[in-house]
Every structure is written in structure tokens, then in C-alpha cells.
Amino acid sequence: MNATDLVAKAIGIAGGSQQKLAARIGFSQMAVCKALKTGRVSAAMAVAIERATGGEVTRQGLRPDLFGAPYASQSGSEATLSSPERAT
Numbered sequence: 001m002n003a004t005d006l007v008a009k010a011i012g013i014a015g016g017s018q019q020k021l022a023a024r025i026g027f028s029q030m031a032v033c034k035a036l037k038t039g040r041v042s043a044a045m046a047v048a049i050e051r052a053t054g055g056e057v058t059r060q061g062l063r064p065d066l067f068g069a070p071y072a073s074q075s076g077s078e079a080t081l082s083s084p085e086r087a088t
Helices: 003-014 018-025 029-038 043-052
Strands: 070-072 078-080
Touching (some): 003 029
Antiparallel strands (some): 070 078
8 A cells, every 4th residue: 555545544534535634633724735645754744644544544654764664564564674784
């Protein structure tokens, strides 16, 4: 899923409207609309959406460039890659 799909999923979880998601995450409806249209989500919005959806939409899914890309574990659920360990 790309960021646009994930924002749409978050809207559905929040009650089906951009305004409802905006109220839950503390952003304007216009900001949610822009994120939906462009697929661009700020780091702060990604964290807020993750919290508002109870983790159903993750910050990693919305911003893998900042929080690490999600991957499917053996059980099929989403998890995040840990940062590489430093060689000693």
C-alpha cells in the first residue's frame, strides 16, 4: 500500500470522512485532503495517524524514508526493520 491508500484507510477507520480524521489527529481537514491527494505526509501527521488508528496504519507505512520500511514477517503481520547494528 502506498501513502495515499494508507491515508484513505485511516479516513475509513476514523469514521469515513476527512474531517473526522482531522479532528482525531489534530490537523486541519485541508491538510488531510492534501495528504490524500499527494500521498505526502509529514512525520508528525504519520505519528498522529498511527496513534489515531491504534496502529492499523503505521508511521513506517506512511513514511518509510523516516521510520524504516515495513515488511511482512513469517506470520504475515507488519513489523519494522531494526537499524543495523554497528560493527565493533
